Amino acid sequence: MEVTRHQLGSGANAEFRARQLRARDMLRGGLDGPELQQHVEQSVLTTTLEKAGRWAVGNANFPLSFGLACCAIEWMSHIGPRIDVARFGFEAARATPRQADTIFLSGRISIKMAPVIRRIYEQMLEPRYVIAMGACSSSMGVFNNYALVPGDKFVPVDVHVPGCPPRPESLVHGILKLRAAILAHPDEGWRSRYGGRGTEEVVADLERDDPDAIRTINVSGGA
């Protein structure tokens, strides 16, 4: 009988062996600093609540069922049977912003609609995300005129999905990018994510009775 030796797998065994050796080194006190941290991250599951929470948010993100114009039809189509976005957890579209996580600005935003969207965005609870779907909500799209406003001017947008309208596949690509962003960075405020130090934000002052009252959130350095 002949005994032959085969190299199993694609070399992953070699990597496993290397990790074994490094674990042995760690136990002997041989690893240090960033190598140690990397090793711990790779081999030990950091089950901090935060990371588990982020995983839950990323995989069960409820979009607000909000359709403005042509992109809304493509949004409906990506909930439809071919590009079934329910497999990513984005299906339970909530009608009320109080229960929604993500708002899809699907379509052109006119100047009459912008304050309405801002009010809806403020009714959403943290952590909340905004996907600007299509060219019209990211910039003004095909139309550069008096009646439209780009989405960045009044809500902090996380993902811009280009297209007019974007194919459902590219919308899914944008959603997956959002999910990767959720998993990687905890929601520490959009200012630190986009380097918005030194900006100020003007929001409605909900404590006063006057419906036109505003207050400014001044951020000078730091999140």
Next chain:
Amino acid sequence: MPDATGLELIAQELRDADADAVLDTVYFRDHATLLVAPAAVPATLQRLKAKGYGFLASVHGVDYFPEEPRLGVHYELLDMHEVDRISVRTRVPLDAPNVPSVTPEWPTADHQEREIYDMFGVIFDGHPDLRRILMPEDYEGHPQRRDFPIGGEPVLFTHNERTTPEWWE
């Protein structure tokens, strides 16, 4: 379509009823148009309705800048039995933009006249509810006039990306 002679006959009938109603007739690409004075518009539409043009398909406005009188209102009438179309057009200057409203007899003109008011500033006397319909109600100006700027954001290129002010500046 009423052909060119049919159009002239209609115009003659209207002139018999009211001498200064019909200002001109135009026959372009098999389509008949009557140009009427603004004050005679409801009466003209009623007479054409009696002739069979019972469906008002569209009421829309045009800005003829720089020709005067500047603002135009067009009425497209349709005769469903003969399958005939005829247009009635009127023009008003900017300093007296009043046209009597046809909404009481033709309810379809309701939103359409509000849109012409919103976009051009033509005031329809007798309209039950003349307010802005497409723009926010406190908007100033009439956007579809030809001298209203098209607006919009300045386009960012590489050569002007440092000099174009950001939206927070």
Next chain:
Amino acid sequence: MSDIEARDRRLTPDIPYREMEESIELSHIAHPESDELLTINFGPHHPATHGVLRLITTLEAEVVRDIKPVIGYVHTGIEKTAEDKAYWKVIPVVERMDYLAYYFNAMAFCGAVETILDLEVPPRAQYLRVIHMELNRIMSHLVWLGTTALDLGAISMFWYCFRDREQILDLFEMSSGQRMHTRYFQVGGVFEDIPGGWETKVRAFTKVMPDRVDQFLALLMKNEIVLQRLRNVAALDEETLLAHGVTGPLLRAAGNPWDLRKAAPYSSYDHFDFKIPVGTAGDNWDRMIVRIMEIKECVRIIDQALDGLPDGPYITPDRKYALPPRHELATSMEALIHHFKLVTEGFRVPPGEVYYPIESPRGELGCFVRADGSSKPARVHMRDPSFVNLQGFRPMVRDLYIADFIATLGMLDPVLGGIDR
């Protein structure tokens, strides 16, 4: 001066501006003293996915007494943008008005410009236009059916309709490269000839579609819940509809067989043999069945158009208005000059004004174009059917329950892109 200050006080002297928005007509209620009326806002953001329509509704308990629609939340200034662009560039801008019927928007505009130019569209292009328009009509009715059934509660119809819609979008993508807003219709014809194999795919689709429609009908037509919700609800007679300017399936459901494809045929529609589904009672059920049966008739038109598709050019051979084919650019100097002129400045249209109406899935879609001799249109206006049909909504929903009101809004098939433009 803003509109609030500048409004003509002679018209409404004492009513504050805000109150003019209230819906307070009580003239048709028998005992106004004993009723409690609640004015509520069906705001621009609401889950019935018909777009951003705001309806200020006056309710008495669960019964709708009056509504006032407020629109403009997706007003994009398309007509003004179109004045700034060459005729060729207006086509994609104008396509985005009624975003479920993009081929129809393009057809109305191209037809209007061709009428001013007195340009002849070759027969192959006319047949191709008909095929694409009828496919678009089917697609628009499928989206309508899916979302309206969703409003009624028949959620599974949404999935079925969108499955079939994906097949149509594949056909559009194969012929033009884009799923929606394809810029396929050009002034003088269509942009490109159909690829080989497209015809086979369309025939495969049309073979399956009538059975699918029968499946939809089997699900909906004799369903007790659907019948009780839609039969004899929101019926409106033909005279009121005509007075309000309503056309399309709403008018056909009330018994008037007015269809511009038969009455004033354009683009070779008179070559095809098809029927117009007409209802009798004008209630919600008739409106639904009329649209579903129209899908079957569209399939017949597509089959006949494919059977008789003539050979020939797919766009007008007049090089002043249509791009020359690329192989000519290497050999012919005139072709090069025409190409250059068309791409930079665009073609010029002699002065004239034309109103060109066609039959879109929602009614009469008319395009008014005024040309002043330059390469940009001086005025483009779309008489959008949803905008005018919305005026007929108010008499439909008097004294209905809120649930019936939502169902009627679905049956009205408003597309806010067309309403607001």
